[in-house]
Amino acid sequence: MALRDNDPRVIGGYVLLDRLGAGGMGTVFLATAESGRPVALKVVHEQFAADTEFRTRFRQEVRAARRVSGAFTAPVVDADPDAERPWMATTYVPGETLRARVEARGPLSGAELRLLAVGLVEALRDMHQVRVVHRDLKPDNVLLTEDGPRVIDFGISRAADHQTMTMTGHILGTPPFMSPEQLSAPHRVTAASDVFSLGAVLVYATTGRGPFDAGSPYMTAYNVVHEPAEVAELSGTVREIVQWCLAKEPVERPGPEDLLSAFREAPEEEWGARRPLRPAGTTPPAPTEVPKARRRTRRRPALVVLATAVALLAGTGAYAWWPDGGDARPSVTPSTPRAGRVPDASVLAADTPYSPVYGGDPGTTHAYADSPARRPKDWHAWTEDSSGAQCVFADASLVCAESSAEDADERLVRIDAATGREIWDVPVALVEDFPPAVVGRTVAVSTPDGLRAFELIDGRKLWRQSSKAAIGRVTAAAGRFYGATSDGTVVAVAASTGKELWRRKGLVSGYAYPRVRVSGGLVHVPAVSDGGTGAKRIAGLRAADGSTAVTTELTQPCEASELTVLPARSEHEGVSFFCRAATGDGLLLQPSDTDRDHLALRSPYVATATFSDGALYAVITAGRPDYSFAEIDYDHGIAGPLWQLPLGLACGPGSPPPVVTGRRAYVVCGSGGVVVDLARHAVATRFALPAAVPEDSSEGAEILVAGGIVYVRTERGWSSVDAYAAPV
Known part of the structure; x- marks a missing residue:
């Protein structure tokens, strides 16, 4: 110019x-x-x-x-x-900005997109190593040159050891690419803010628009702070890494070294926009009914399952096939995909792509976008006849591991969330009642000799990871599966290839399948050494190589099969651990910081509890049938309700814990349920179930919430219920 x-x-x-x-x-x-x-x-x-x-x-x-x-x-x-x-x-530096490049020739893909991502991470690493936070990373401040991308215009950057300053009346940043803390608490901005902006820039580079775009700067800023990122168009492992960057809590985001490691593992064919499952404008054939025999399944002893709402990342991926030879079971060919439609994010009713909700404990799959207006298209109530199946929600469907003690009929099945009809099923040897785990389009399930992976879309076999022992309680995070074997060995596996990345022995002795959780770049493992069920400490392993980063001593033993990791509430605090006490009654909240008080909740007064977005919600009782729902004040080791309201439900100790998503809590007890409005502290609606919920809480989730629809395991099987059909 x-x-x-x-x-x-x-x-x-x-x-x-x-x-x-x-x-x-x-x-x-x-x-x-x-x-x-x-x-x-x-x-x-x-x-x-x-x-x-x-x-x-x-x-x-x-x-x-x-x-x-x-x-x-x-x-x-x-x-x-x-x-x-x-x-x-x-x-x-001669070159064009990323924005100019995208506007002139469209989004990036393949090697060009990978080079951009790696170059931006390298730039952030250089800045953060000298304690500089850019604070305005956006497409206009990224130059594409012959030598790779360059980050320019430190217009509002600050050295981390200088006093933070804000300008009255001015927003220091660009809302579509700012982090939540820049908008809500500028004094809390750290290097993690640049990582959030990096994720937003990569979404723009891949799709041509930001993950929080709205009709006005105000609504865009609101989306950054309160709404999930719209990343449905991204593909495979790259999508998962970007969602990791876009975590609302700064402590949940990766660092530059974590990102470089994750980007190296992402196949080149996954760099770019997600390919549509069917050509635009085509109409899928009408679904057909698939008859099934009723299956009776194994039951586990009653446990208080501690649930929290978290995102399950969906996308596309590239995979390696496993050879037929060497398998203990004959090679299995999955059933041909049914004539029924194959759901994906595009069939969900919304003007914008359907996105999962972050919050709570990484590795669980309980809650998704809450608005009833975002229910699956053509949805109707249904019940799927397999009461013991362990299910997760993935890409507008339920993916379930089903087993039967009577006829050894074990299989992995995908169910249309809108209609309850099967999309595909494949026979597979299963272990215990462990639910599957999903990363992008890869579904992993525990088998007697390791893990098996299947393609989410059509059930094709992808790879086999052989550990000569089952890997149970599998959880997924940042393009990897994590789990533990019957002797307590912790294993990390690449989701795209099935390659074992590392294994760690010696943390657990005499306890099978300890619960593994991933948060803040660490793999948290309850360490059991006496052959009992109680863990006296939590080991934090580095996700990169499995080495020990930190160990937290617990004030009382924690049940090793039940562990929730709560994100830090500020940059000055560490994570906290939430579990059922292994001895005596009650639940334990144990901060990883030794200078913060722990909290023990006595079980006669707390039936079930759930953490979400830094708040503790519980179903409480004083020995009476009219249980109440409450938000618990747990600061400084003192427990007490901030507010509570009667539920009008008789909840037993084995009832599922509440599922919290957005500003709603879903509570199911007996043959009914309640939706609690957390903003108004009132009952929003009540709903009935087609059958009672089993009192013997099992290994997996009992309630899944997506688009205002409640998917719940009843004594008849998994049922899909409109919680808002008869609002109060």
Whole structure:
């Protein structure tokens, strides 16, 4: 762009040649030094130059930018923050911005997209190593050059060891690419904020729009803070990594080294937009009914299952087939996909893609977007006749592991969430009552000699991971499956290939299949050493290699089969562990920080409990049938209800815990349920079930909530119920 009449011609001895662009804080010019060296010279706008607070910030910016010099940034060569109009000059790098590239030629894919992602992570690593936070990473501040991407314009960056400053009346950032903490608590901004922005930039590079775009900056900012990211168009493992970056809580996001490791494992064919399952405009054939015999299944002893709402990441992937030879069972060919429609995110009723809700304990699959307006299209109530199946919700369907003690009829089955009809089923040897786990389009299930993986869309076999022992209680996080064997060995497996990444022995002795949870880049394992069921400490293993990063001693033993990891509530706190006490009565909340008090909840007064978004919700009783729902104040080791209301339900100790998603809590007891409005502290609606809920809580989830529809395991089988059919 040519210089304007009112533009200066010389600044600080640099001759201005052209305009490169303008932003909210200043104008960037192409200039030359006396030696002829080209530079990009940024001059702040006049209205800011007289602002003392802004000048202080600009001085911080210059100091911060001088500390950054890497292959993926534009180093500072000169600056004068005290000039009449403060300015800063950086190395001029020819290239076009990411936004210009996408607008001119469309989204990126393949090697070009991978290079962008890795280059941006390298740039963030260089900045964060010298304690600089960019705070305005966006497509306009990413240059695509012959040497790879460059991060430019440290316009509102700050050195982490300088005082944080905000400007009255100004938003320091670009809402579509800002982190939640930038909008709600700017003083809490850390390097994790740049990681969130990185995730948003990668969504834009892949799809041409941001993950929180709305009709106005205000609504976009609201979506950043409160709504899940829209990433349905991303593919496979890359989608999962991006969702990891876009976690609402800063402590849940990966660091640069975690990202580089994850990006290396993502196959090149998964870099790009997700391919549609069927050509646009086609109509799927009408579904057909699939008759099934009633199956009776094994039951487990009653346990208080501690549930929390979390995202199950869906996408596409690339996989390796396993050979038929060497399998203890004959090779199994899955049934041909039924004539019924194959659901995916596109069949869910909403103007925007259906996205899962983050919150609570990573590795569970209980709750998805809550609005009743987002129910699956063509939904109707149904009951699937297999009362013991262990199910998870994935891509508008339930994926269930079914077993029968009578005829050894064991299988993995996918059920249409809208109609209850089978999409496919495949025979497979199962272990215990462990539910499957899903990463993208890969479904993993525990078998007697390791893990088996199947394609979510049509049930095809993908790979076999042979451990010569079952891997139980499998959980999924960041493109990997994690679980433990019958001797307590913890195993990490790549979801895309089935390759064993690492295994760790010696943490558990005499206890089979301890619960493994993943949070904050660590794999948390309850360590049992006496052959009992109680873990006296929690070992935090590094997700990269399984080495021990931290160990937390517990104030009382924790039941090793039940562990919830709660994200830190601030950057000054660590995670917390929530479990059923292994001895005596009650539930245990144990912070990983030794200077914070633990909390023991006595079970005669707490039937079941759930954590979500830093809050503790419980079904409580004082020995009376009219149980209540309450939010519990658990600060400083003191437990008490902040508020409570009667449920009008008779909930037993084996009833499922509440499922919390958005600002609603779903409670099921006996043959009925209640939806609690957490904002108004009132009952929003009541609903009836086609049969009673079993009192013997099992290994997997008892309730799944998606689009306002409740999927619940009853004595007749899994049922789909509209919780809002008869609102109160």
